[in-house]
Amino acid sequence: MDAVEKIARTCLYEGYLLWPYRRTALKNAQRWTFGGVYPKGCAEALGEPSRMRTELLLEAGPAAKLTVHVRFLHVIDRQVFRNGPAGPVPVDELRVEGQSHLTWQEATERRWVCPPWSPRRGPRTTTIDIAAGTDREALRAESGSVAGTLVRGWQRLTGRVRLESVPVTDKVQRVTVEIENTSPCPKPRPGAHGARGAMAPYAFASTHTVLNTDSGGFASLTDPPEELREAVAECRNVGTWPVLVSDDPDAAQNSPHRSREVLSSPITLYDYPAVAPESPGDLFDGGEIDQLLILGILSLTPREQEEARATDPRAREILDRCASLEPEDLAALHGTIRGFRPLVEER
Numbered sequence: 001m002d003a004v005e006k007i008a009r010t011c012l013y014e015g016y017l018l019w020p021y022r023r024t025a026l027k028n029a030q031r032w033t034f035g036g037v038y039p040k041g042c043a044e045a046l047g048e049p050s051r052m053r054t055e056l057l058l059e060a061g062p063a064a065k066l067t068v069h070v071r072f073l074h075v076i077d078r079q080v081f082r083n084g085p086a087g088p089v090p091v092d093e094l095r096v097e098g099q100s101h102l103t104w105q106e107a108t109e110r111r112w113v114c115p116p117w118s119p120r121r122g123p124r125t126t127t128i129d130i131a132a133g134t135d136r137e138a139l140r141a142e143s144g145s146v147a148g149t150l151v152r153g154w155q156r157l158t159g160r161v162r163l164e165s166v167p168v169t170d171k172v173q174r175v176t177v178e179i180e181n182t183s184p185c186p187k188p189r190p191g192a193h194g195a196r197g198a199m200a201p202y203a204f205a206s207t208h209t210v211l212n213t214d215s216g217g218f219a220s221l222t223d224p225p226e227e228l229r230e231a232v233a234e235c236r237n238v239g240t241w242p243v244l245v246s247d248d249p250d251a252a253q254n255s256p257h258r259s260r261e262v263l264s265s266p267i268t269l270y271d272y273p274a275v276a277p278e279s280p281g282d283l284f285d286g287g288e289i290d291q292l293l294i295l296g297i298l299s300l301t302p303r304e305q306e307e308a309r310a311t312d313p314r315a316r317e318i319l320d321r322c323a324s325l326e327p328e329d330l331a332a333l334h335g336t337i338r339g340f341r342p343l344v345e346e347r
Contacts, residue, residue, distance in 0.1 A: 035266030053238040060216025072204040073107040100310035119165035128159035217258035291333035
């Protein structure tokens with residue numbers, strides 16, 4: 001699952017925090033734009049979906065079992081407190097020992113694994129339930145005294161994953177995975193400024209689904225087998241698109257129309273997507289060119305770099321990683337040759 005995990009994680013963080021990775025950057029004013037599944041109680045008012053639906057074809061025998069992983073980001077509110085004479089005071093920014101800390105939102109990964117399911121045994125519903133919680137991080141001065149505190153808080157998330165299938169032929173089933181957000185949440189004021197951002201902690205952000213079968217295989221929806229084209233055309237996907245994935249580097253050539261694993265993503269992908277081996281790590285702009293982003297990061301002023309480091313822990317990791325790249329690492333991003341083939345096939 002290493003290659004599958006890598007591409008799934010890359011897609012999960014697509015758009016999480018866009019270059020130039022600063023809170024004040026205009027492009028980061030509207031976050032969590034991909035794959036959001038909001039509670040039904042507020043989705044309509046925000047113009048956002050409360051469900052995500054994946055539908056695809058499974059070619060397998062009657063004993064086949066599926067494993068379904070639902071993955072998403074859980075948005076966390078991060079509040080900075082300064083220790084004052086009267087106790088902790090919430091502030092927008094706090095500098096401690098020359099390092100800035102900002103009040104903002106970040107996210108943590110969530111993965112919900114449904115128990116193995118036999119499609120021919122009928123539908124099944126699995127309940128998602130993630131408890132609310134808080135976490136505190138002391139900000140200490142060089143003397144050891146606590147100058148402030150970072151308080152991270154997350155809301156309770158609940159939902160349902162509905163699995164069902166219908167026969168297409170004796171050997172083919174149309175499998176449906178529907179994800180619904182049932183989280184309790186306050187009602188947003190219609191048209192209120194910042195309503196969507198305020199509701200983001202109650203959403204399944206950047207929702208992805210990974211399906212695996214222990215036998216048989218899923219048919220490609222992008223390039224289906226000829227005999228399944230009509231059945232594939234009837235599959236209905238809402239807010240997501242399933243593509244074939246595999247840890248086998250030769251899968252695209254050896255099995256272009258079928259695979260035992262599927263990634264259903266709100267990001268438009270082709271079958272058997274892969275992260276370039278030259279990529280030094282996540283940049284949260286999966287559709288961009290690493291070289292351009294890294295050069296842009298290295299050109300940030302010291303003040304801009306300081307703000308980026310304070311904006312998000314993952315942004316700090318990106319800056320540190322880019323600063324540590326050797327010249328040969330940067331040269332490898334300039335371009336590469338994967339292979340050669342004749343311009344005209346020999347007869």
